[in-house]
Amino acid sequence: MTVSVVLFTSDLRLHDHPPLRAAVDAADEVVPLFVRDPAVDRAGFAVPNRLAFLADCLTDLDAGLKERGGRLFVREGDTVDEVCAVVRRAEADEVHMAAGHSAFARERERRLRKELESAGCRLYVHDAVTTVVPPGDVTPQGSDHYAVFTPYLRRWSAEPLRAPLAAPRAVRVPSGLRSEKLPGRASVADVSEALATGGETEGRRRLGAWLSRHADAYETRHDDLAGDATSRLSPFLHFGAVSATEAVHRARARGGPGADAFVRQLCWRDFHQQVLAARPETAVEDYRPRLDHWRRGAEAEADLRAWREGRTGYPVVDAALRQLAHEGWMHNRGRLLTASFLAKTLYIDWREGARHFLSLLVDGDVANNQLNWQWVAGTGTDTRPHRVLNPVLQGKRYDPHGAYVRRWVPELAELPGASIHEPWRLKGLDRASYEYPDPIVDLADGLARFRHARGRD
Template sequence: MNVSVVLFTSDLRLHDHPPLRAALDGARQVVPLFVRDRAVLDTGFACPNRLAFLADCLRDLDAGLHDRGGRLVFRSGEVVEQVCRVAGAADADEVHLAADVSAYARAREDRLRRALEADGRRLHVHDTVTTAAPPGALTPAASDHFAVFTPYFRRWSDHPLRKVLAAPRTVRVPDGIGSEELPGREGLSGLSEGLARGGEREGRARLASWLRDGITSYDTGHDDLAGDATSRLSPHLHFGTLSPVELVHRARKAGGPGAEAFVRQLAWRDFHRQVLAARPAAGGADYRTRHDSWRSEAEAREDVEAWRAGQTGYPLVDAAMRQLRHEGWMHNRARMLTASFLTKTLYVDWRVGARHFLDLLVDGDLANNQLNWQWTAGTGTDTRPNRVLNPVAQAKRYDPDGVYVRRWVPELAGLEGPFVHEPWRLRGLDRAAVDYPDPIVDLAEGLARFRRARGLD
């Protein structure tokens, strides 16, 4: 009786899962396997918020498999070693895996292929599991990847999508394959209080609600900080409880300007993956150097601590940083603003901010996080690398009534009118009554420092 192994990584779902479908088509029995990678744990990338969400996803995946007569096999350790052990115990002919783009994931895939071939087994790597278009499928004439989003998006929009695959009705798992106990949120410390729940069922419920009530106004409302009109599907895309291919299909079916704007954001996600696939060093080094002499974390210690704590004296920046700590998530417009403030107003190395985001974000993703930080810092793919986002102007535009600020900075909840965005303009007893810090930097001085550093004066 032939057996295949499906190694789940960041594709923790049963709907629209090409590796699982291929394994079921080619074998009578399948071992659904997840390995908690010891190397990832050792790097510190596995922050508490993502570990908790991952635990939700694994338990939900296991429950979905049980509903179909199967179960999830969970192991911990070195991935190649554990996969080979399971494949040997099951006498499996093949292992199926979703393609990934990071340098680490691709090196791990190469090691796994060599180890399996040495045992007489085959590794099948499947594209369009975590992206809508394969990272290397769309290239310009003179390069191995697109460095500018707009021409990439044109090609991406014309690229044919594969069909969405139904979830399997039955998954038969061979007997005798040992599994460790699935992890849970229990015992994890340092979790954000408002952390969302993970799992495919949760993701599909959120998607259904988004398509019903949110997507039609996305084009006009996605920057409304107070309205919270984004999909909040990014954690489910990061862990693969939702398929990007299915999301594009369903958004296009919904139609309209809101759906088009949402699809564009999904294309941005693929864009960053094709950049990282072609330039893996961009995960930690400037994609396009501006020869910056960034202030280090040590040099800017007090400013960095104020930024992390949401105590910069700029209400919109502080509201966003407090949302991040409370929810393990932040609105996209707020991500751009807080990143601009750290890198350009405070002139602190973008890697300091990117690390803090990865420490807290439940959707913390190497491609999106690092390359969005670089985009904002001006060392990435932005065609306007020297733009600086003014936190006061951004607040008046995207939180005009101060609702978002008052939600996350309760010290300012009693202020009326424009003072909520500029409390330092209060005078005398009115200012003394507000327990909130003065700005840690003058915006004009910060802008001048940045322009001098970039040689723009």
């Protein structure tokens, strides 16, 4: 009787799962294993929204395995120690897992390979499980990664993709193995009120529904704040409950400008992964330093607090930050606006904003969160690093009737039309009739400060 172990990490699904398929094909019995590693929590993962979504994903994964005659085994402790303990107990010959691309994941893989080899067990690491194109597969001449998105997109788009794999029909597991109790969402405190339900079942339902009903309009509507026309698949992609490779295949099969624009966003996800894989220090350090001397002190702390609370006095910025608190998710245009406002208009260190996002975002991903923040702050890969987004003009453009602001800033709901983006300009307005702060900074002053700091004045 041969046994293989499948270590699930950021790939919590049964469909299009190369490590699981390889393990099922190679052995009579398979141990589907997930390890709750305290080191991952210490690295910043253990925030309520992601823990709750993770619990949903694990519950759904376990249910899918049970439908196929198996189950999910959950252990808690150091990943390497727990995998090796399962290998010894099950007398497994092989361990299969998806490749990880962060410094943490690569060190985990190195340690695991060393320990398993000393025990006579082989480790198989599978690429293109959590990304479409593995980091390092496409590189420019003379460099180990692409620093500009457009040439990366051209190469990425030309890469042949593996065909998606069907979920296994049966998964036979060995008896006598210990498992911790599956975590449940109900056990997690302080979860955002409207946090989405996680799991592969929900992710596949959303992908299919969005492609059939909304993909055609995506190219023209993806920036529409009130229309909310994005796929909202980012949490499922982050946890691997939906395969990015399968999503690309299905979008390309549908075709059209909207599907193409959606695939472009999946390419952005891979682009940031390949930057972080090549430059792991950019999780905390500037990719392209600008010699910034970010604002510090009591006044900057007060501005940062107002930003976090959605009380800046700029309605579209405040609306997006309140959406984040309520849903654990934020519209992509809102992410750009709020990040630009903090890093450039308030001139506060982008790391403060990235930290706040990671404390709430259910799709909080180190590569995409940190490098998108750097892109907006002008310390990353943006080819126009000194651009500043004007929240009033952006609000009028992407929320022209003020519907998004009215949804999330109810104290302004009665203000007329697009004037909601500049409530302080309304004549004869009874300021005592609503509780909304004055702007914490004049946009012209913030722009002048930023340009002076970057030597652009």
